[in-house]
Amino acid sequence: MTDYIPPTLDWVREQVELYESSGGTKGTTLRDTGLPCIIITHQGNKTGGIRKIPVMRVKVGTNYVLVGSYGGRPKNPTWVYNLRANPDVEIRDETQVMKMRVREVTDDGERNPLWEAAAEAYPPYNEYREKTSRKIPVFVAEPI
Numbered sequence: 638m639t640d641y642i643p644p645t646l647d648w649v650r651e652q653v654e655l656y657e658s659s660g661g662t663k664g665t666t667l668r669d670t671g672l673p674c675i676i677i678t679h680q681g682n683k684t685g686g687i688r689k690i691p692v693m694r695v696k697v698g699t700n701y702v703l704v705g706s707y708g709g710r711p712k713n714p715t716w717v718y719n720l721r722a723n724p725d726v727e728i729r730d731e732t733q734v735m736k737m738r739v740r741e742v743t744d745d746g747e748r749n750p751l752w753e754a755a756a757e758a759y760p761p762y763n764e765y766r767e768k769t770s771r772k773i774p775v776f777v778a779e780p781i
Contacts, residue, residue, distance in 0.1 A: 642686035653689045661732040667691055672759060675701060676729040677778075682722035690716045693759045694730060701728055702751045703739065703776040704759075709768030717774050728778055737778040748775050 644650040648668060655664030656676050667674040673694035681688050695702040705717040720726065724739045742748045752775060756762045766773055 639680065639685055639687050642681065642684060642688055644688075644690065649691065652691045656691065656729065657689070661729055661734075665731050667693060670759075673731075677703065677716065677720075678727040678729070679716065679719050680723040680725075682719045688716065688719060690714075693755070695755045695758045696730075697751065697754050697777075699780055701730075701737070701778040702755050703778060704752075704755045704762055705774035705776070706762055706765040709765030711769060711771065713771070713774060717776075720776055725781070726778060736781045738781050739776045739778045742775045742777055751775050751777060 644653060652664055652668065652674075653676060656674075665674065666672055674691045675694045676689055676691055678687060678689050680686070692703055695704070703720070705713050707714040720739050721741060726737050726739055728735050728737050742751055752762070755775070762773075
């Protein structure tokens, strides 16, 4: 059994704890945005530990779009590298928990509509894209 390694940022850890301890009935909106979020449970690529991170809820059909924006910072969030190395994840969307597999979307023909769906759900993604020189990673999580 792999150990759970809580997020290091206080607000992220508190968000995950509230979401998880309530069975998905509380903490389902991200911080002060009031916008829905999901929890991604994944495996750390270096530690092998279980990690959990809240991200904006962007749903397209039965899939989820995961955007590694990190607020437009110059580097990717750590979870991007974890998903690249270990694509099998669990997604909690309120009270529903699903096993899913992620894949990074690099082809612009597929990526652009996913980006638009994400930016519609959370408009600051477009600001973050302008703030950084990196191409913000986009993943799609699909049911296994």
